[in-house]
Amino acid sequence: MAGYTPDSLVTVRPFTHRSEGDTVILGDLDRHVFVAIPAEGLDILESLAAGNTVGHTARLYQEKYHDTPDIEDFLEALEQEGFIGEASAVDAGEVPEVRQAHWRWRFEWLSPRAAQRLVSWPVLAFCGLLMVVAAAMIVDDPGVLPKPGNALLFPTHFAALTWAWITFAMLGLFLHELGHLVAARAAGVPAGIGMGNQLWVLVAQTDMTAIWMKPKRQRYLAFAIGMVVDGVQTALLVFFIWSAHRGWVSPPEWAVLLATAVLLTPLARIIWQLFFFLRTDIYYIIATAFKCKNLMTDTDNYLRNRWARLRRSPHIVDQSGIPPGEMRVIRWYSLLWFFGRFASIVFYVLVLLPVFWGYVYQFILLLTGNDTQFSSFDFATVGILVFLINGGGLMLWLRGMYRGARARRRAARSRRVDEAAPTPEPAGIA
Amino acid sequence: MKKLSVRRLEPVKTSAAACP
Structure with missing residues (x-):
C-alpha cells in the first residue's frame, strides 16, 4: 500500500466512466471491476491522469469546491x-487481480446489430400480444x-x-438465459452463459456485469427480457393445450400431457422471480430503479445488524x-426480503411437495406390494433420477445448514479463547 | 474535510435454476 505525499505522481489505469446524477460509475473493463465515486x-x-501531483x-479541488478533500483515503x-x-507499482504489475469465472458460451457469432433486431420494439410488442392472448x-x-x-x-x-x-425444461432454461445474453449483446456489453449456484440449486447464469456502464433503459431491458422469454414459452404451450382442449387440433394424448408438464417450468421460473432474497431478475430491476450499488449485500448486512x-x-x-x-x-427492501422468504415457503408447499409426494407415493405402493402406475423399468431409471434431483437438493441444503452451524460454533469457540488469552492477538477466524 | 467514498458495484449475474 503506497502512502501518498503531496509530491506523489499517480498512474491512473485506463478506465471508462458514466455520470449518474451526483455519482460517477468507473469501469475497468479488462478486470471487470466497477465502482461508484462522487462526481x-x-x-x-x-x-x-494529466500528470499533476497529489498536492496540486x-x-x-479546493479552488473549485471550496472544501478540503480527504484525498489520501480516496486514493x-x-x-x-x-x-x-x-x-512503479503499475509497471511492476502489482495491480490487484480479479478472478474471472470461466464462461463457456459467448455466442460470438451473434452481432450486436442482429441482437438489437431480436429485442426491438416490434418484437417485444408481438411477445406482449402473445402473452395477452x-x-x-x-x-x-x-x-x-x-x-x-x-x-x-x-x-x-x-x-x-x-x-x-x-430435455424441454433444460431447453427453456437455456432460452431464458440466452435472452439475457442477446439483450446484453444488443447493448454492446460483453456477456457469457455459464453454470453457477444459488443456495443449493444448480443454476444457469449470465454474467453481464459491464452493463453497469450503460444507461438505465438498456439495463431494464437486459433484466426484463428473461421474463419475456418465459412469458412467450408459457403462451406457446397454452395455445397448444387450449386448442387441443377445444378440439381445434387433435394431437396424440401424450403430446398434451407433455406440453402441460413442460408448462410447469416457465411458470415456476416466473414465480421464482418473487424470491426477493435471491438476486432474481426483478431484484436487479429494483436495484436499478433506486440506483442501488449493492442492494442485496447491504440488505443482508442491515438485517444482520438489526x-x-x-x-x-x-x-x-x-x-x-x-x-x-x-x-x-x-x-424498505428488507420487508420484500421477508416476503420473498415467505413466497418460497408457499411455493414449496403448493408446488414442490405435491410433485415430490407423487413420486414417493408410487414408491410406497411398490414397497408395500400394491399395483403401481410405474413399470419396474420406469422405477429403475427415471423415478430414481428425479428422486435424486429433488432429494439431492434437499440433502445439500441440510448439509449446508449443518456445516454453517458447525462453522459458527467453531468461530464462537475461537473467539472465546481469544478473549480469555492474556495477550489478545488479532486472530483470523477460520 | 470532504470524504470521498469509493463503493464497489455488485456483479450482475442473472440466474435461473437448472427444475422443479
Whole structure:
C-alpha cells in the first residue's frame, strides 16, 4: 500500500466512466471491476491522469469546491480496487487481480446489430400480444394450467415422457438465459452463459456485469427480457393445450400431457422471480430503479445488524458509508426480503411437495406390494433420477445448514479463547 | 474535510435454476 505525499505522481489505469446524477460509475473493463465515486472525484482522477501531483490536484479541488478533500483515503480506496497505482507499482504489475469465472458460451457469432433486431420494439410488442392472448385463454379455460400433484406422473410412456420433459425444461432454461445474453449483446456489453449456484440449486447464469456502464433503459431491458422469454414459452404451450382442449387440433394424448408438464417450468421460473432474497431478475430491476450499488449485500448486512442489536451483540457491520437515500431503500427492501422468504415457503408447499409426494407415493405402493402406475423399468431409471434431483437438493441444503452451524460454533469457540488469552492477538477466524 | 467514498458495484449475474 503506497502512502501518498503531496509530491506523489499517480498512474491512473485506463478506465471508462458514466455520470449518474451526483455519482460517477468507473469501469475497468479488462478486470471487470466497477465502482461508484462522487462526481467531484472524477476531477481528481482526471487531474492525476494529466500528470499533476497529489498536492496540486488537492489545491485544484479546493479552488473549485471550496472544501478540503480527504484525498489520501480516496486514493488508497481506488488503489485497492486497482484503478490507480504509483507508476512503479503499475509497471511492476502489482495491480490487484480479479478472478474471472470461466464462461463457456459467448455466442460470438451473434452481432450486436442482429441482437438489437431480436429485442426491438416490434418484437417485444408481438411477445406482449402473445402473452395477452394466452392470459385470455387461461381465464377462459383454467384447465390448461398444470396441477403440480399429477402433471409429471404421466399415465402412459412414463420414462420417455419424463426424459422429454427434462430435455424441454433444460431447453427453456437455456432460452431464458440466452435472452439475457442477446439483450446484453444488443447493448454492446460483453456477456457469457455459464453454470453457477444459488443456495443449493444448480443454476444457469449470465454474467453481464459491464452493463453497469450503460444507461438505465438498456439495463431494464437486459433484466426484463428473461421474463419475456418465459412469458412467450408459457403462451406457446397454452395455445397448444387450449386448442387441443377445444378440439381445434387433435394431437396424440401424450403430446398434451407433455406440453402441460413442460408448462410447469416457465411458470415456476416466473414465480421464482418473487424470491426477493435471491438476486432474481426483478431484484436487479429494483436495484436499478433506486440506483442501488449493492442492494442485496447491504440488505443482508442491515438485517444482520438489526438481529445483532436485538441480541445486544457487538458484531455490527459499518454501513455509515451508504448515502441516507439508499439506506431508506435498503430498509424498505428488507420487508420484500421477508416476503420473498415467505413466497418460497408457499411455493414449496403448493408446488414442490405435491410433485415430490407423487413420486414417493408410487414408491410406497411398490414397497408395500400394491399395483403401481410405474413399470419396474420406469422405477429403475427415471423415478430414481428425479428422486435424486429433488432429494439431492434437499440433502445439500441440510448439509449446508449443518456445516454453517458447525462453522459458527467453531468461530464462537475461537473467539472465546481469544478473549480469555492474556495477550489478545488479532486472530483470523477460520 | 470532504470524504470521498469509493463503493464497489455488485456483479450482475442473472440466474435461473437448472427444475422443479
